[in-house]
Amino acid sequence: MLKEQSRPKPDGLEPTLLLIVPTLDSYRLLPRLVASLRHQTFTGWSVLFIDGPSGPEHRDVLDQLCHQDARFRWQPQDPAGPGIFAAMNQGFAAAAPHDWLLFWGSDDWAPALDVLERAMAAIEDLTAQAAPPDLLVCRGRYVKGSRPGRATAFRWRGTYRRSLFLGSTPPHQATLIGPGARSRLSRYAPGFRLSADLDYFLQLCRDPQLRVQTLDLELVHMALGGVSGVQHRRRLQEVRRAYQRAFGCCWPFPYLLRYAQRFLSALA
DSSP: OOSOTTOOOTTSOOOEEEEEEEESSOTTTHHHHHHHHHTOSOOOEEEEEEEOSOOHHHHHHHHHHHHHOTTEEEEEOOTTSOSHHHHHHHHHHHOOTTEEEEEOOTTEEOSSTTHHHHHHHHHHHHHHTTOOOSEEEEEEEEEETTEEEEEEOOOOBSBHHHHHHTTOOOOGGGEEEOHHHHHHOOSOOTTOSSOHHHHHHHHHTTOTTOOEEEEEEEEEEEESOSGGGTOHHHHHHHHHHHHHHHHGGGTHHHHHHHHHHHHHHHHO
C-alpha cells in the first residue's frame, strides 16, 4: 500500500469510485461481481448498472439488489443510443466531478478483497504529493472456469504516447479514469462497436500534459468470451481506424506491434 490511512486529504474530499456496469439479461452473472465488491476492504465505491432492454426477470434482480444495498443503483439505457459503449457514455454522464470511473462487464469481478483499497490508496498518495494522475492503469486477467488465462498489462515505454505507439494499450477493465482525463475527453467516440475504449485511450495520448500512473496490481478478473471475442474482422477494422486517428500514416507500426505483443503474451 502506498499511503498511510491517516494522511489528510489536501482538498478534504475522500476519493470515490464509481463502477459502471452495462447489462442485458445478464442477471445470472451478477452474483460473483456483487459478492466480490461487497467483501472489499475499501467501502467508498458504488455501482451504476446501465441496463439495455432486458426482460422483467433481470430487472427484478436489479431492483432487489438496489433495495438491499444503496451502493447499487440502475437506470435504463437510452434506446436512442444502443450498444455497450453508448451505455458506458451514460456512465460518463452520471459521474460526479470527483468520481473515479471503472468500467466492468457483468462477467468481471474483483480477484482479492483489497484490490480496490490498494488502487484508491495509490491515487490518494499521488494526490497528497500534488501529482494526481488522470489515469491509473493496473492489470487484469482472463479466466476460463477456474483456470487463469492471459494477463492484460500495460507495458510502459518511457511516456504514455510512446507506450501506445509501441503497441501497448491499457486494459479498460483495469484502468481507473479520473476527473482529469474526463475533463479532456468525456465520452467514447461514436462509430466504434468493439474498440471505442482503445480509441479513447489513443485520443488522450495526444495531450502531452496527461498524467498516467501504472500500478502493479491485478485489479480484475474477466471471463473469456463475449461478442468482441468473435467479431474478429470488425475489431481489426476498428483497431486500424483508432490507430489512424491517433498516429496518421504511421498507424501500421502500433497496429502490428499490438498484435505481436498479443501473440507473445498468449505463448507465455
